[in-house]
Amino acid sequence: MGHQIIIDDKNSGDFFYREAIKTLRANIQFAGRRRRVILITSVFSGEGKSDTTFHLAAEMAGAGKKVLMIDADIRNSMLVNRFGIEQSMAGLSEYLSGQVETEEEIIYSTNYDNLDIIIAGAYAPNPAEMLSDTPFEDLLKKEAEKYDYIFIDSPPLGQVIDAAMIAQFCNGAIMVIESGAVSYRAAQKVKEQLERTGCTILGVVLNRVERAGGTRYGGKYGGKYGKYGKYGKYGKYGEEKMKESAAETAGKEGQAG
Numbered sequence: 001m002g003h004q005i006i007i008d009d010k011n012s013g014d015f016f017y018r019e020a021i022k023t024l025r026a027n028i029q030f031a032g033r034r035r036r037v038i039l040i041t042s043v044f045s046g047e048g049k050s051d052t053t054f055h056l057a058a059e060m061a062g063a064g065k066k067v068l069m070i071d072a073d074i075r076n077s078m079l080v081n082r083f084g085i086e087q088s089m090a091g092l093s094e095y096l097s098g099q100v101e102t103e104e105e106i107i108y109s110t111n112y113d114n115l116d117i118i119i120a121g122a123y124a125p126n127p128a129e130m131l132s133d134t135p136f137e138d139l140l141k142k143e144a145e146k147y148d149y150i151f152i153d154s155p156p157l158g159q160v161i162d163a164a165m166i167a168q169f170c171n172g173a174i175m176v177i178e179s180g181a182v183s184y185r186a187a188q189k190v191k192e193q194l195e196r197t198g199c200t201i202l203g204v205v206l207n208r209v210e211r212a213g214g215t216r217y218g219g220k221y222g223g224k225y226g227k228y229g230k231y232g233k234y235g236k237y238g239e240e241k242m243k244e245s246a247a248e249t250a251g252k253e254g255q256a257g
């Protein structure tokens, strides 16, 4: 109890980025009372899901709402990667596998007022299974009563099925799309997958748009991420099906429509 994680946000973005996050926050607030458990996903990795999730959560918390951010990307945790949070801290995977008994043990307060987080936890071989099981559903139901908003970061739906599992228990989803990096067809496919779970798509964030005279913030991002490569640092895909569909969209990349 009373444990805290210090988040050091080194990349909060420029004025335009911060304004865009504010607009997104306002739009979510207008989406209504029932849209409070929200999934953030994308087609590929590196499109900006984790960035968007964190900045949106922090912005909403800054607006006085009680927010829980869940890092459900068990395959490739952003909190561990970006904020250097120790892998040894218990997180979602320990809770869902029953190694940790109560949710209090995995909910951490942060140095941001009103913002609590659940980190992904140690790598598990079966995240999709864990995330589709009742303990996760129950956890979300319970926390939805305590928090105004829950934002859930997830793996890319164009590569692994996890986000669709999570979507079943959410009442809204946001798709982050990296400008110019995703074909219409691949995005459409992920959109349909989300809709099939019954989760409403609240909006699409077009990330990394090149502004005239402006630069993309950060600028550290170089090279190509392993779009169609292995997902997660342990390189386990889990679902053959997803692998096939990712390969298929890879073949179409660059073609019109």
Ligand SMILES: Nc1ncnc2c1ncn2[C@@H]1O[C@H](COP(=O)(O)OP(=O)(O)O)[C@@H](O)[C@H]1O
Binding pocket: 011, 042, 044, 045, 046, 047, 048, 049, 050, 051, 052, 078, 207, 208, 209, 216, 217, 218, 219, 221
């Ligand atoms: N709009 C942006 N401009 C510049 N860099 C960005 C932008 N959005 C995200 N990034 C950076 O790109 C990298 C990948 O983003 P991340 O949020 O981790 O992607 P994902 O979670 O979808 O894999 C991170 O280093 C992040 O800081």
Ligand SMILES: [Mg+2]
Binding pocket: 049, 050, 051, 073, 076, 078, 153, 154
């Ligand atoms: Mg991420």
